[in-house]
Amino acid sequence: MDDDPNHEGAERPRATGRCECGGVRYRLSGHLRPVVHCHCTPCRRITGHHMAATATLRDDLHLESDATLSWYDRTEETRYGFCNRCGATMFWMATDKPSTISVAAGTIDQPTGLTAVLAIYTGEASDFHVLDADIESHPGDRPDTHPIWTGPEGDA
Ligand SMILES: [Zn+2]
């Protein structure tokens, strides 16, 4: 963790963000992937709707406060980070790509400058959700060949 924004070579933050209560605060210094909506059942239950996440290199996420950050190890491979005080969904990580982290885009301070480009697991979306016809959608897992996964954040 790098908490000193003044050290030599520190990058200007690309974005900042926090949970609702402020117990978890972070800044992002690198490239951010376009937003992906994940409608899978675990994301639906955990977020209460669906996960809308950007992704970045783990080294580009700088936690300025993790006082109330907890992790839910949903499986041996995937975990969700959340605020244990206000309940905000914050992060998602997978053990097969430990160098990247997904960041719940709604926790980023406005304006984010991000665009949602892809919806996955739309086959598991809740029946009340109106899918956006303007966003490329996939009923199951993400297409690995999609260009948004070939950026510097790799397989996020
Ligand atoms: Zn909070």
Ligand SMILES: [Zn+2]
């Ligand atoms: Zn999901």
